[in-house]
Structures are given as C-alpha cells and as structure tokens.
Amino acid sequence: MRTKVFALYNNKGGVSKTTTTFNLAAYLSEKKNLKILIIDADSQANITELFFASDPSFWDSSHRKTSERR
Ligand SMILES: Nc1ncnc2c1ncn2[C@@H]1O[C@H](COP(=O)(O)OP(=O)(O)OP(=O)(O)O)[C@@H](O)[C@H]1O
Numbered sequence: 001m002r003t004k005v006f007a008l009y010n011n012k013g014g015v016s017k018t019t020t021t022f023n024l025a026a027y028l029s030e031k032k033n034l035k036i037l038i039i040d041a042d043s044q045a046n047i048t049e050l051f052f053a054s055d056p057s058f059w060d061s062s063h064r065k066t067s068e069r070r
Pocket residue numbers: 012013014015016017018019020044046
C-alpha cells in the first residue's frame with residue numbers, strides 16, 4: 001500500500017487551512033476513492049468539529065452531503 005502524507009501549513013490565522021484540509025480530504029475520498037486519515041493536532045479541534053459536530057446547523061449543505069455518504 002502506497003501512503004502519501006499531506007501537511008497544510010501557514011503561520012497566519014484564518015486563511016483556510018482547516019477548510020482546505022477538509023475539502024481536499026473529501027475530494028480524495030469521494031472522487032478518487034482513496035482512504036483518508038486526518039490527524040487533528042490542533043487544540044481548536046475545528047476539523048474534528050466539522051466531521052462530528054452534533055448540531056447539524058453547524059454544517060453547510062456540502063459538509064452534510066459528505067458525511068451522509070460515509
Ligand atoms: N474559500 C473560502 N471562501 C470563503 N470563506 C472561506 C474559504 N475558506 C475558508 N473560509 C472561511 O474562512 C474562515 C477561516 O477558515 P479556516 O478555519 O479554514 O482557517 P484556518 O486557517 O484553519 O484558521 P485557524 O488559523 O484559526 O486555524 C472560516 O469561517 C471559513 O469558513
């Protein structure tokens with residue numbers, strides 16, 4: 001099994017690191033049929049929230065569509 005590791009880094013805050021990671025993972029999973037592991041090492045846990053938020057209103061329609069297919 002070939003494994004590739006991607007890391008998105010930018011020292012500036014609020015520039016779409018989390019959003020891009022989420023969408024890249026969703027794209028590679030859904031469109032390329034790859035198995036994806038996201039490691040959330042951020043104490044804000046924003047991407048974990050994106051995937052597992054209990055309040056559905058937290059998610060926009062594209063996020064909900066992604067999670068419903070899992
Ligand atoms: N392409 C985009 N178009 C419009 N809004 C966007 C886009 N990408 C991200 N955002 C919005 O910008 C805000 C910051 O995005 P995000 O949380 O992904 O940034 P971040 O770099 O991970 O921030 P932090 O430094 O706090 O971890 C969020 O409200 C997100 O919804």
